[in-house]
Every structure is written in structure tokens, then in C-alpha cells.
Amino acid sequence: MATLAGLALSVSLTSALATDKAASSVLRVGYVGFEKGAHTSGVEGFLDFRGELRPLLEKAGIKDFTIVALPNGTNVNEALASDQIDIGLLGDTPAVIGRANGLKTRLLNIQPDLNAWLIAKVDGPKTVEELRGKTVATAQGSYMSKYLLGLLKEAGLEGETTFVSLIPPDGKAALERGDIAAFAYPAGFAQDILAEGFVAIDDAGKHPSLLGAEVAVVSDNYLSNNPDFPKIWSEIYQASVKAAHAEPDAFYAFFSEATGYKVESLKAAYPLSHWREESLPLSGLEQVRATSSFLLDQGIASDAVDVEAWVAR
Known part of the structure; x- marks a missing residue:
């Protein structure tokens, strides 16, 4: 059976991602998705759909907010490596592989227990x-x-x-x-x-x-120019979770439209409890540590990831 050892981070992408970034006034988000819509597919996308995300960004000085759907986490890593996005929303496995292989990111939040x-x-x-x-x-x-x-x-x-x-x-x-x-x-x-x-x-x-987890990571380059961003993102993430919990029917309808999956399928796969207001729950941190250990044992990741040091504070 083939393994994933030696997975390389390519700096090439054949998408029309923007490459210019004007300091903190721009935020570019890449996420794993097969439906290229107007919003990301998770709770943050629902907040944007409700018209509440961009005002929070504007309050923080971010005027230009763009998103791009990418086929898988490896592509998100590639986009981060080539400075074509600032934030990646992806699974913990590709995020850990990227970090272990030298991709300069920091961890913003975790949604654990992904089946x-x-x-x-x-x-x-x-x-x-x-x-x-x-x-x-x-x-x-x-x-x-x-x-x-x-x-x-x-x-x-x-x-x-x-x-x-x-x-x-x-x-x-x-x-x-x-x-x-x-x-x-x-x-x-x-x-x-x-x-x-x-x-x-x-x-x-x-x-x-x-089990897997969903994570959000930010590039070191973006964070160095925007040191207060973890606090901004934490506010956005918590507001997103509250919005989903407050209007579950509307959220799942949006989630279905954004992903192309049936509402009942999403309710079965992602109960509302999957999204917790705490950005970095202890169970999530432990799950990412377990993922790092597994990938190192399998020879998939080149080094162990110090999860505590990875967290953006």
C-alpha cells in the first residue's frame, strides 16, 4: 500500500488566486470545497451570508475579503506556501503535515471529532x-x-x-x-x-x-503584519458559532446550498455540537497532538509538531 511519505509542498497553483496583498486591509481565505460559491461552507460562511462577517472585518480595518474553494487540504497548503491566501480552513491532517514539513502557519481554531x-x-x-x-x-x-x-x-x-x-x-x-x-x-x-x-x-x-478535526490556520507572514488578528478571528469564530446555534434550520439550509449536500445528510454528519464557541478546546488540542504522533509514526510527517507552540496567541 502506498503511503503519503515525502508529501511535498508545491508552490504552484493553476487557479486565478490573487497574488497582491495590501497590508492588513486585505484578507484572503482558502477552504476545502467542491462548490465555488459566494461564501465559505462553514459557520463563518453562514455569518457572511447573514451580512455580519464583513462589518466585523471592516471594524478591524480589513476592507477587501476574498475566498477561494480548493479541492483538498494539500491545495490549501500549496496556496499558503505560495502566499496566495492568508488563512486556510482545512482538515487537521494536511495542516499538521504542512506545519511538520516547514509550512509557516499558526493555529487559530479547532473543531474536533470529525467522522x-x-x-x-x-x-x-x-x-x-x-x-x-x-x-x-x-x-x-x-x-x-x-x-x-x-x-x-x-x-x-x-x-x-x-x-x-x-x-x-x-x-x-x-x-x-x-x-x-x-x-x-x-x-x-x-x-x-x-x-x-x-x-x-x-x-x-x-x-x-x-477521528479528524477541522482547523483554521493563518500564515506567519500575515500574522507578523497583523499581530492582533488572532483576537479578531476569535471574535468572528465565536459570533459564527452563536449564529449557527441561534438559527439551526437557516444554518443547515445555507450549509446545504454551500456544499451541495442534503440537509439531512449534514445534520447527521455535523450535529450542532460539532461547533463549539471555544476556539481551541482541550479535546481539539489533544486530537491534533494525536494526529501529529500518528503521522510521525507512519513516516508521513517529517517531524513532530509542538501544538502549543503552533497556537496563535
């Missing part, structure tokens, strides 16, 4: 053991890849399967063609796929150490 599901066709494998000798897939460098690699190791299948990297929108067709036996899907996407008749072999909720 992933290992999914197959109805007439496909029914257990993890049945994957022996078969091909499995997920997005390389994602939190789902940490789950999949960890699961195979736990099951004694390390080196007994073939791993290929595919982004989630391509997973369904690969399953239907029989190119792969199982795909590790992210939270919202998994519920939509299951509703179409596919079946779950396993999920990360059964293996707490393999």
Missing part, C-alpha cells in the same frame, strides 16, 4: 478484513487518509492493500466501475452516498484516535 466513513457497493466487501488484496482510495493527505491508513494498520492489512488517491467526487464512479473496493469519505459526502444505496464497512467514530 469519516469507509464505503463500498452493496455487493462489495462487508468487512475491513475483506479488503485484503484489494484497492482502496481516498484523498491523499486528508483527514480521511489518516483514518484509512490507521484502520488498515489496526486490522493488520498494512501492505496488504493497494492505495490510490482520489478526491471524493470521483470516488462514486470508481466504486461503481469496480476500480476500487472501498472509499473513505468525509462527513457530509458520506451521508449522501449512503442515502444512494452504498453501504458503510466502518467509520472513524468506532476508532476515536482516528
Whole structure:
């Protein structure tokens, strides 16, 4: 089975991301998403949708706010490395890989306990053991890849399967063609796929150490020019969580529109408790530490990440 060792941070992106940044008056955010809409797909996007995000930014002197959807966390890292975005919203696995490999970022907030599901066709494998000798897939460098690699190791299948990297929108067709036996899907996407008749072999909720987290990181370069930004972002994040909790129906309707996933799928994958007002909960910090240890043990990350030193204060 292929591993993710030696994952490089490319400084090239073939998107039309802006490259000019006029000091603190500009904020560029990159997030993982397949639907390129007017807002990011999380709680911060909901605050923007409500018209409440940009006034908070303007109060802090940020007049120009832009977003870009990128296919996966590796692409977010690339955009940060090439100074094409200032903030990345991504999974903890790619964020830790980036930090361990020298990407200069600081950690702003964590949303822990993010599940992933290992999914197959109805007439496909029914257990993890049945994957022996078969091909499995997920997005390389994602939190789902940490789950999949960890699961195979736990099951004694390390080196007994073939791993290929595919982004989630391509997973369904690969399953239907029989190119792969199982795909590790992210939270919202998994519920939509299951509703179409596919079946779950396993999920990360059964293996707490393999759960993922969503994080926000800011580039050191942006932070050096805007040292008060962690306080600004904390205010934005807390206001975003409060808004989602205050109007859950409106939030999930927005979330569905922003991601393309069904409302019921998102409610199942992301209960409101997933978003906590505390930016850096202790459970989240512990989860990121566990991710760092796992990636180091697997040889995926080149060094351990000092999570406390990584936090932007």
C-alpha cells in the first residue's frame, strides 16, 4: 500500500488566486470545497451570508475579503506556501503535515471529532478484513487518509492493500466501475452516498484516535503584519458559532446550498455540537497532538509538531 511519505509542498497553483496583498486591509481565505460559491461552507460562511462577517472585518480595518474553494487540504497548503491566501480552513491532517514539513502557519481554531466513513457497493466487501488484496482510495493527505491508513494498520492489512488517491467526487464512479473496493469519505459526502444505496464497512467514530478535526490556520507572514488578528478571528469564530446555534434550520439550509449536500445528510454528519464557541478546546488540542504522533509514526510527517507552540496567541 502506498503511503503519503515525502508529501511535498508545491508552490504552484493553476487557479486565478490573487497574488497582491495590501497590508492588513486585505484578507484572503482558502477552504476545502467542491462548490465555488459566494461564501465559505462553514459557520463563518453562514455569518457572511447573514451580512455580519464583513462589518466585523471592516471594524478591524480589513476592507477587501476574498475566498477561494480548493479541492483538498494539500491545495490549501500549496496556496499558503505560495502566499496566495492568508488563512486556510482545512482538515487537521494536511495542516499538521504542512506545519511538520516547514509550512509557516499558526493555529487559530479547532473543531474536533470529525467522522469519516469507509464505503463500498452493496455487493462489495462487508468487512475491513475483506479488503485484503484489494484497492482502496481516498484523498491523499486528508483527514480521511489518516483514518484509512490507521484502520488498515489496526486490522493488520498494512501492505496488504493497494492505495490510490482520489478526491471524493470521483470516488462514486470508481466504486461503481469496480476500480476500487472501498472509499473513505468525509462527513457530509458520506451521508449522501449512503442515502444512494452504498453501504458503510466502518467509520472513524468506532476508532476515536482516528477521528479528524477541522482547523483554521493563518500564515506567519500575515500574522507578523497583523499581530492582533488572532483576537479578531476569535471574535468572528465565536459570533459564527452563536449564529449557527441561534438559527439551526437557516444554518443547515445555507450549509446545504454551500456544499451541495442534503440537509439531512449534514445534520447527521455535523450535529450542532460539532461547533463549539471555544476556539481551541482541550479535546481539539489533544486530537491534533494525536494526529501529529500518528503521522510521525507512519513516516508521513517529517517531524513532530509542538501544538502549543503552533497556537496563535
